[in-house]
Amino acid sequence: MNTTRSGRPALTRPDGTPLRVLVVDDDPDLAEVLTGALRYEGWEVRAAADGTAALAAARELRPDAVVLDVMLPDMDGLAVLRGLHESQPDVCVLFLTARDAVEDRIAGLTAGGDDYVTKPFSLEEVVARLRGLLRRAGMARRPEEEAGLVVGDLVMDEDAREVTRSGELIELSPTEFELLRFLMRNPRRVLSKAQILDRVWSYDFGGRAHVVELYISYLRKKIDAGRAPMIHTVRGAGYVLKPVTG
Amino acid sequence: MNTTRSGRPALTRPDGTPLRVLVVDDDPDLAEVLTGALRYEGWEVRAAADGTAALAAARELRPDAVVLDVMLPDMDGLAVLRGLHESQPDVCVLFLTARDAVEDRIAGLTAGGDDYVTKPFSLEEVVARLRGLLRRAGMARRPEEEAGLVVGDLVMDEDAREVTRSGELIELSPTEFELLRFLMRNPRRVLSKAQILDRVWSYDFGGRAHVVELYISYLRKKIDAGRAPMIHTVRGAGYVLKPVTG
DNA sequence: CAGAGGTCTCAGAGACCTCTCAGCAATCCG
DNA sequence: CGGATTGCTGAGAGGTCTCTGAGACCTCTG
Numbered sequence: 001m002n003t004t005r006s007g008r009p010a011l012t013r014p015d016g017t018p019l020r021v022l023v024v025d026d027d028p029d030l031a032e033v034l035t036g037a038l039r040y041e042g043w044e045v046r047a048a049a050d051g052t053a054a055l056a057a058a059r060e061l062r063p064d065a066v067v068l069d070v071m072l073p074d075m076d077g078l079a080v081l082r083g084l085h086e087s088q089p090d091v092c093v094l095f096l097t098a099r100d101a102v103e104d105r106i107a108g109l110t111a112g113g114d115d116y117v118t119k120p121f122s123l124e125e126v127v128a129r130l131r132g133l134l135r136r137a138g139m140a141r142r143p144e145e146e147a148g149l150v151v152g153d154l155v156m157d158e159d160a161r162e163v164t165r166s167g168e169l170i171e172l173s174p175t176e177f178e179l180l181r182f183l184m185r186n187p188r189r190v191l192s193k194a195q196i197l198d199r200v201w202s203y204d205f206g207g208r209a210h211v212v213e214l215y216i217s218y219l220r221k222k223i224d225a226g227r228a229p230m231i232h233t234v235r236g237a238g239y240v241l242k243p244v245t246g
Numbered sequence: 247m248n249t250t251r252s253g254r255p256a257l258t259r260p261d262g263t264p265l266r267v268l269v270v271d272d273d274p275d276l277a278e279v280l281t282g283a284l285r286y287e288g289w290e291v292r293a294a295a296d297g298t299a300a301l302a303a304a305r306e307l308r309p310d311a312v313v314l315d316v317m318l319p320d321m322d323g324l325a326v327l328r329g330l331h332e333s334q335p336d337v338c339v340l341f342l343t344a345r346d347a348v349e350d351r352i353a354g355l356t357a358g359g360d361d362y363v364t365k366p367f368s369l370e371e372v373v374a375r376l377r378g379l380l381r382r383a384g385m386a387r388r389p390e391e392e393a394g395l396v397v398g399d400l401v402m403d404e405d406a407r408e409v410t411r412s413g414e415l416i417e418l419s420p421t422e423f424e425l426l427r428f429l430m431r432n433p434r435r436v437l438s439k440a441q442i443l444d445r446v447w448s449y450d451f452g453g454r455a456h457v458v459e460l461y462i463s464y465l466r467k468k469i470d471a472g473r474a475p476m477i478h479t480v481r482g483a484g485y486v487l488k489p490v491t492g
Numbered sequence: 493c494a495g496a497g498g499t500c501t502c503a504g505a506g507a508c509c510t511c512t513c514a515g516c517a518a519t520c521c522g
Numbered sequence: 523c524g525g526a527t528t529g530c531t532g533a534g535a536g537g538t539c540t541c542t543g544a545g546a547c548c549t550c551t552g
Contacts, residue, residue, distance in 0.1 A: 003384060004359075028328060029324050029328075029354070032324060032327060032328045032331070032354075033324075033354040033357050033358075035331065035358075036327075036331070036354075036357050036358020036359070036360070037357045037358055039335065039336075039358060039359075040357070040358050040359035045335070123357050173497080173498055173499085174498080174499095175498080175499070188403075188405065188406045189405045189406060190405065190406060190407045192356075194356055194362070195356050198353070198354055198355070198356045198357045199357065203353065203354050207500070207501080208501090210500090210501080210502090210540095211499080211500065211501090213539095213540060213541065213542090214499090214500075214501095214541090214542085215499095216540095216541090217540095217541060217542065233539095233540070233541090234407050235419070235420070235507095235508070235509080235539065235540080236419070236420035236508095236509085236538090236539075237407055237420065240406060240407075242406070419508080419509055419510085420509080421509075421510070422509095453510095453511070453512085454512095456511085456512080456513095456529095457510080457511065457512090459528095459529060459530065459531090460510090460511075460512095460530085460531080461510095462529095462530090463529095463530060463531060464531095466530095467531095479528095479529070479530090481518090481519070481520085481528070481529075482520095482527095482528075493552100494551100494552095495550105495551085495552090496549100496550085496551085496552105497548105497549090497550085497551105498547105498548085498549085498550100499546105499547085499548080499549100500545105500546085500547085500548100501544105501545090501546080501547100502543105502544090502545090502546100503542105503543095503544095504541105504542090504543095505540105505541090505542090505543105506539105506540090506541085506542105507538105507539085507540075507541095508537105508538085508539075508540090509536105509537085509538075509539085510535105510536090510537080510538090511534105511535090511536090511537100512533105512534090512535085512536105513532105513533090513534090513535105514531105514532095514533090515530105515531095515532090516529105516530080516531085516532100517528100517529080517530070517531095518527100518528080518529075518530090519526100519527080519528075519529090520525105520526085520527070520528090521524100521525090521526085521527095522523100522524095522525090522526100
């Protein structure tokens with residue numbers, strides 16, 4: 001079976017082969033980081049630096065999804081989108097856009113059910129959106145019936161952005177939600193603060209690992225409050241999320 | 247079968263041939279020590295002193311993993327990573343970084359599931375991380391089904407950093423954990439204090455072999471406390487870890 | 493424009509870890 | 523048997539890691 005590099009079973013195409021994703025961004029560092037993160041999901045990834053290369057690569061790779069920067073040196077987002085749909089009408093597209101980009105442009109781009117994230121983004125968010133797109137488009141098969149993320153009595157519904165523990169609803173801020181999602185996708189594994197920063201915070205975040213401690217502290221107050229703790233500190237190594245019994 | 251120089255069966259590629267590792271560091275002494283330690287694991291190792299040489303060597307050797315200093319004279323870490331992934335998308339990378347390098351944050355480098363250790367490091371830690379990376383990436387086949395490290399009723403889960411004896415959880419500090427890992431990877435074999443010092447303590451540690459005695463003492467209190475002892479002193483030679491009956 | 497919620501920095505308190513020192517115990521050897 | 527050697531462990535200094543509260547800054551909303 002196809003698996004992620006973390007050992008977890010991967011989201012695959014309906015026939016069980018790896019999902020194919022094309023990353024299009026003219027910043028090579030960003031493209032590299034994105035590529036790495038998506039490969040980590042167990043997907044087959046290729047990168048292109050401009051619209052022309054993107055269209056050529058798409059024709060060859062026939063990707064299930066494209067991660068597309070709307071500001072490319074040679075073509076604008078809508079043109080690339082048109083070109084993509086010409087060769088593959090069903091492809092899912094996740095747009096990357098600057099925060100200050102004119103909002104209604106985006107509105108037009110996402111009309112076809114596609115989605116977008118604004119720069120600077122966190123990798124966890126990009127991966128989550130892409131998974132959402134692919135699932136909704138029926139292009140991906142879930143490894144199991146994984147109705148939501150479940151660790152012990154802690155349950156996360158990603159679509160509804162709802163978290164419950166023992167059936168009790170817990171309200172989380174956006175950052176708290178992302179952090180918990182990352183923890184829940186890696187249960188029983190110690191995650192270092194650097195790993196967490198790289199995944200949950202946006203790539204241009206200059207701050208220290210200290211924020212991680214802070215947000216872990218917030219999560220504990222909401223999730224572990226008065227209950228048997230699920231979030232554990234491993235001094236000198238990082239944090240683990242574990243079901244209560246073991 | 248491929249074996250380590252210590253006689254233990256080696257972690258191999260899926261086809262049983264030795265894993266191939268490329269070491270990239272511009273400090274020749276450090277590169278030598280690393281190369282030696284990895285060869286000792288039964289792996290095929292090659293060294294390169296800068297980014298250009300590394301990429302050339304990678305193209306030729308096609309390594310399963312690369313140990314990569316992020317501070318190279320000619321290229322930055324992300325650029326080397328990009329070059330590596332161009333020729334080998336699936337290669338695992340373990341980064342070496344200075345502790346005082348723009349604190350804690352290895353911006354994006356660990357995003358793809360890769361890992362890092364900070365200098366000064368212990369060889370045991372480098373080897374352990376590399377093994378972890380390779381296992382998770384599905385690039386390595388374990389010699390046996392070695393679900394975790396097991397010696398008698400003593401069990402270590404390296405991912406969760408958890409140790410149990412007879413099912414009872416034992417809490418260990420980072421150094422205690424490393425020391426025990428080394429012992430458990432070499433059961434029934436007498437390890438000298440010098441060997442332990444070289445493996446478990448970082449290469450720039452100036453202290454005496456006395457710390458080893460101290461930490462063995464700590465471990466005994468936690469692991470052997472009130473039970474049949476597993477850690478034995480071999481006077482004039484070192485220490486052995488053995489299952490109780492043997 | 494005021495208020496609310498969210499994010500992050502700062503700084504202090506406290507817990508924990510590592511290692512040195514020193515004295516004692518066990519073992520070895522003449 | 524007695525001295526020398528080797529190993530064990532308690533006490534404690536110093537440093538590091540972690541947690542938490544207070545507050546500044548920002549954005550969004552009414």
